Amino acid sequence: MANQTLIAPSILSADRLNLQRDIQAADAAGADLFHIDLMDGVFVPNLTFGPDFIKSINQITQVPLDAHLMVSTPENYLDSVVAAGADLINVHVESTKHIYRVVQRIQELNVRAGVVLNPGTSIASIEPLLHIVDNILVMTVNPGFGGQVFIAEMMDKVSQLAKLRTAHSDYTYSIEVDGGVNEQTIKLCQQAGANIFVAGSYVFGHDITQRINNLKQALINENS
Numbered sequence: 001m002a003n004q005t006l007i008a009p010s011i012l013s014a015d016r017l018n019l020q021r022d023i024q025a026a027d028a029a030g031a032d033l034f035h036i037d038l039m040d041g042v043f044v045p046n047l048t049f050g051p052d053f054i055k056s057i058n059q060i061t062q063v064p065l066d067a068h069l070m071v072s073t074p075e076n077y078l079d080s081v082v083a084a085g086a087d088l089i090n091v092h093v094e095s096t097k098h099i100y101r102v103v104q105r106i107q108e109l110n111v112r113a114g115v116v117l118n119p120g121t122s123i124a125s126i127e128p129l130l131h132i133v134d135n136i137l138v139m140t141v142n143p144g145f146g147g148q149v150f151i152a153e154m155m156d157k158v159s160q161l162a163k164l165r166t167a168h169s170d171y172t173y174s175i176e177v178d179g180g181v182n183e184q185t186i187k188l189c190q191q192a193g194a195n196i197f198v199a200g201s202y203v204f205g206h207d208i209t210q211r212i213n214n215l216k217q218a219l220i221n222e223n224s
């Protein structure tokens with residue numbers, strides 16, 4: 001996962017009444033990771049899924065699961081999210097008083113630990129964590145909802161994180177982007193240095209196979 005290029009469909013935009021159908025279509029189309037947004041209505045003004053939902057998804061796919069925790073005091077959910085089958089857990093810096101401890105706890109549970117930067121959160125806020133985190137998720141929209149417009153200014157943050165990793169041999173994090181990713185914006189993200197690409201409304205509610213192919217193709221074309 002560290003340097004692998006991964007397409008991560010965000011379940012938030014899948015059809016809730018046909019979730020299994022949508023997930024299995026994305027799985028068959030070559031989804032590399034499923035991104036699951038947990039929102040508690042406190043850290044962000046929206047309510048979504050809990051750990052039981054992750055467990056259900058885990059039962060219908062072999063694709064690894066990325067839990068994006070938009071909850072206050074995420075430490076209360078770590079054990080249950082791991083037990084539910086998450087392979088990567090991303091936690092917002094502002095959601096806990098003890099971000100270092102939260103990262104350590106996720107890693108103790110043998111799961112990859114990521115920190116999330118909101119559009120208004122700087123790299124400086126996670127500087128003491130850069131040598132221990134497995135992933136950094138750069139929000140390219142404000143957290144809480146799918147279908148928002150990509151904030152291109154966040155590409156500076158992505159490229160700075162990529163440069164810092166090159167300059168420090170002990171920094172091994174992957175770089176993930178989340179929000180407003182489509183067949184155009186994914187190219188900007190890749191050029192800036194991201195390698196995990198979350199896409200919700202671009203993938204679901206459309207021809208899922210075609211949309212995942214478009215994202216992969218955009219990356220292939222960038223490489224060639």
Ligand SMILES: O=C(CO)[C@@H](O)[C@H](O)COP(=O)(O)O
Nearest residue numbers: 010143144147179180200201
């Ligand atoms: O975390 C979030 C939103 O808070 C995302 O994961 C969204 O689900 C992305 O949706 P799109 O912007 O791709 O529609």
Ligand SMILES: [Fe+2]
Nearest residue numbers: 035037068178
């Ligand atoms: Fe997300």
